[in-house]
Amino acid sequence: MNLSHRPWLTLVRTTFSLSLSLGLLACATPQRQPVVVNLVAINDFHGHLDQEKFSLTRAADPKPVQVEGGGIEVLGSYLQAWRKEDKDLVFVGGGDLIGASPGISSLFADEPTLQGLGRLGLRVSALGNHEFDHGIQELQRQIKGGCDSPRPDRACKFDGDFKGAQFSYIAANVMGKLSGQPFFPAYHIEQVKGVKIGFIGAVLRDTPMMVASEKLKDVSFIDEAEAINRTIPGLKAAGVTVFVVLIHEGGTTTEAFDQPACSQLKGPIVNIVKRLDPAIKLIVSGHSHTGFMCQVDGRTVTQAQMYGHLLTRIALTLDGNSHEVMQIDTKNVEMTPSQLAVPAELSTLMEQARKGSDAMINQPVARLAVSTLSRKLNEAGESPMGNVVADAQLAAVKNLGAQIAFMNNKGIRGNLETKQDNISTYGQNSTVLPFGNTLVLMTLTGAQIRTLLEQQMWLDDESPDGRNVLQVSDGFSYTWDRKRPVGKRVLAETVKLNGVAIDDQAEYRIVANNFIAGGGDRLPMFVEGKNKVDTGLKDIDVFMQYIKAKDHAGTPVGSSNPAGRVQRLN
The missing domain is CATH 3.90.780.10 (5'-Nucleotidase, C-terminal domain)
Structure with a gap:
């Protein structure tokens, strides 16, 4: 019997195929467009609020050039312009934002710098070794605010009050000696364009070699990579799909600060990066005062030199559905004065800082x-x-x-x-x-x-x-x-x-x-x-x-x- 010639069977087949196609369409997830998340990173600012002269060696010319720039007003002008391109831009730090600072900041216990970074829209930073220079008590005051300080001659002398840092300091590997748990928040989560991004902080394990021992009596420092990796399960459980490490440890390279995908990075950061969880694709570093944008085992590792001379622009292209990192583009940008407008609140802060410090500084x-x-x-x-x-x-x-x-x-x-x-x-x-x-x-x-x-x-x-x-x-x-x-x-x-x-x-x-x-x-x-x-x-x-x-x-x-x-x- 030739069943193919029966009309009812043809109708059944057609109906089944149409139903199957409609069912598959109903179950399929529509492919969404890639999501681009823009970050900007700074490290080792050390309270350099004002413009200064500095040297740069660009990839196009091996001869160092002297330029003038940096300073919180110049940084603010660039960040303001970049936020007009993307209002969801996230500004982050790699530590040592304060400490070992010029008089314009140090005379006021670095409060002008912390205020200025808040006005720049900084969201989160790793702790650096210099954040600990004046001890845990003072660091906690600088984070939370108040005037109870071991430096009463400097604390709250900038504007009579201090409300604390308007951004998060994080460090997964600084442990409380009594609790055995992270003494500071280990990570910070930002939701950007519907994507949860986990920023994980760490400071070099050798911080006790760089800070007077009596100032660190309440804390200990453990291996950076191990501490960072511990945070991943909890972050995944919280719905985080993108993981960014902010770490105050670095390295050096003979390649120029603006060399894309540099490959000759050396130093402690390399070993740390090689031991990180595979989910981590981006590492923002600090400490070595070097500008670079390197690749280490398929991961991107950046640093923006020091003192606000550079800012690192980072574009994360994410899969529209899974939010997995598809591509990372980076650029170290020289912070030289431009025709860009300076935010008025930064000019006001600088006027106050200069006026307050000039008599003593000069x-x-x-x-x-x-x-x-x-x-x-x-x-x-x-x-x-x-x-x-x-x-x-x-x-x-x-x-x-x-x-x-x-x-x-x-x-x-x-x-x-x-x-x-x-x-x-x-x-x-x-x-x-x-x-x-x-x-x-x-x-x-x-x-x-x-x-x-x-x-x-x-x-x-x-x-x-x-x-x-x-x-x-x-x-x-x-x-x-x-x-x-x-x-x-x-x-x-x-x-x-x-x-x-x-x-x-x-x-x-x-x-x-x-x-x-x-x-x-x-x-x-x-x-x-x-x-x-x-x-x-x-x-x-x-x-x-x-x-x-x-x-x-x-x-x-x-x-x-x-x-x-x-x-x-x-």
Whole structure:
């Protein structure tokens, strides 16, 4: 029997096919257009509210160029223009937004910077190591607001009140010692164009090596990647589909800041990125003060140099249905002045900050022997600025028995510049030593001093700026040999005090700031010092008193070259 010739069977077949097609259409999810989420990132702003000169090397030209820009008004003009393109743009940070700041911000406990970042529309930032500079109590005040501060001379002096940061600080790997849980929020969720984005924060695990130990007594720091990965299940349960890491840890590359998809990134951030959950596709970094847009194992890793010199524009193209990341486009943009309008509220803030700080910042302190006292290290690891800082600290406590002063080079944050007649101002001096560290006396044996010198961060590259060679006071000297193995580079017979070789068994009274006295900058020998006394004398006060006294005596400090207290062979 030929069933195909029966009309009713043809009708059934047609009806079944039509019903199946309609059923499939009813069950299918319509394909939505891709969603583009725009982010802008900043890192290591360090309270640089005003414009300044800086150097950039562009991919198109290997010769560095000097430009002027940055500053909160310039940043605001660009962000305002970009928000006209996309009102849902999200502004985020990679940490160290405050701390080690110029006088215009530091004189007011960085409150102008926190207010300014709020007015820029910052939504969330990782914590950086410098956010911890003045301790947990002060950081919590800066986040939540109020005037109960360990710096009563600076807190709430900007406008009489302080309401706290208008954005979220996050860090998944800062743990409360009592609770064992994240001390700060581990993440922050933003809903943008119908998409839930989870921003996960972290700060470098070595923060205790960079902040005085007594300021971190309530918290501990765990592995960055492990802490970040712990947050993923909870974020997924909350409906988050896009994961962005904001981390204050970085790396370096020889490639230009504007080189797309750079591939030569090196440093701690690389190992961290390689261990992150596969769901994470974008990492915004900081700490290394380098501009880059790199690829690491198929993920995008960015950094916007420092001080607001650059902003990183990031476009996330997401699948319209699954919201999975399909493409990430990045661009590091130079923050140079333009014809763009400056938001009035930022101009008002800057006018207030300049007016409030100018009198103090421009107050003359002392005449120098040179127009610029440089912190740049020579090949041996010594700088003209380091000489003066160490001498000032020794002079301040010599009457208490101090014989040698040691100063960490990374604690000196800039050159001491002068503008007219070689006269330095309070603002210029405070920029050089912005931490307000105190001087600590202790006793070390000669053998411990030699071990301390070996503990310095000797790196095998040719750049002396890569090392944290201790700056030493007048009368102390030694020689080191780069070709010798690490741990045996100091020539023992050359370690001398006032021309006499130090005795391994003898005890010497030394002075150092409270940061390295607590083992900071990976110098654990200081922890073993005996008979410690924190004098309470602040390094910046001691420094200014010293250069002022020298000026009044007719022997202003400073030279163009280091004094030669540290010598290097090979």
